[in-house]
Amino acid sequence: MCGLFSKKEKVEPKYLIALIGMTGAGKSTFISKASGRKDIQISNSSSSCTKDIQAVSFKYKGSQVTLIDTPGFDDTNRSDAEILQTIALFLSGSAEAGLPLTGVIFLQSVLTIRMQGSEKTRIRLIEKILGEDAFPNLVLATTQWSHLKNPKEGDALVEERSSQDDFWGYMIKHGARLAKHDNTKSSALKIVGSIIDNHKEPVPLQMQKELAMNDFKVILTSAGKIADAALGESATEFEKRLQQLKRTTSGHAVNAVDQDEVDDIQENLKETAAAKEKLRNARVTPEQVHDWAKTFAQVVEIGLTAAKVIACAVC
Structure with a gap:
């Protein structure tokens, strides 16, 4: 057994939203704010603390929302190859469990002013994980505005990245939306609500389809x-x-x-x-996918924080 689940009232899952981005962009903090949970593992430094997938469910306007925190790229302890393998298992497992994503939130700190080649590469990775068809279900949310002495610096970052296809421009042209997260519960829920309000139907992500086609x-x-x-x-x-x-x-x-x-x-x-x-x-086996799908389905159904439980399935 990976872990014990306490009995809770089962709620039919309705909305699953994944958070992606670089390490330190504030994914765990966003989940804590949106869900009101105080037990979320949060990193306060450049070192990554979210090693595997963390899923947190909460009620929003009478429905259940599950936010999924994926490992951040630019991790100090793991290569992008290892992170891609973890994300591959997550995507394959959620597909087998019949739990398609409602949307994706990409978080970017406004403290990152200089645009570098490594950022461009990771933007390309994210584009290829999602695929064009999923861009209308994507929100590009900027974080850490309160750390800026001059908010105009953040505005310049957003404008520069939005205007260039090599960064956010291509995704925006194909349906992605911009949002500003000011580190409050209302701000986080507004972004979650925008995904739900704009949601039409789940779209399989490009990487999900390509994994199934390539063993x-x-x-x-x-x-x-x-x-x-x-x-x-x-x-x-x-x-x-x-x-x-x-x-x-x-x-x-x-x-x-x-x-x-x-x-x-x-x-x-x-x-x-x-x-x-x-x-x-790097490859995910059918056995891993099956075990992960079973565990993730339990987690979403019961609505528990599941980092340690899901880590057992990843091993």
Whole structure:
């Protein structure tokens, strides 16, 4: 047994909404605000604390809403390949359980002013996980506005990302909506309500369909291919820098600073190679999907916080 469930009045699940985004964007905090639950595991640093899937159910206008907190990309302890495998299991299991998503909330901190290549890559990952057909069920919600001394900086971030197809522009053009979350219960519920109000029918996500078509191998999905290409680009950049250092230090003794950089690059190359190998082997088995679907269905039905329970199914 993964865990014991206390008896509660069973409520027919109606709305399932997944939260995605980078580590530290405030997914767990959003769930805590929306649900009113004080026992949600929340990260207050750049280190990720949500290792697996966390599901929390609550009543909203007479219906049951289940918010699903997925692992954040840019995790300090796990590669994007491992996170993709966890998300793959979640999507496959929820599909088998007959629990399609009502919508998706993508959270982005307004404290991230500079747009970087890594952010662009992860936006592409999210696009390929969802697929164009699901964009009308997507809300792009910005967080952490209270930390800004000048709100205009946040407005500039939203405008810049919204105007460029490489970032949010493409998703917005295909139906995604913008929202501002001010870290209050009313704000969180307004965003949840907007998904419910605009919901027409569940749309299978692109990664769900591609997993089923490709023997549940993550690397054969569009998101998996993007993650693999990004790892390849990282390895190429590390190799280039390593060769530059070797040319610079050729013919004389390597100083301590240069040697430290060489050691760091070599370690990064090892980590990148390990991540590529994990991605190459990442697959969810039918047995895992079945077990996960059963556990998740129980969690949604009873309405419990389920991080530890679902982690058992992921093992």
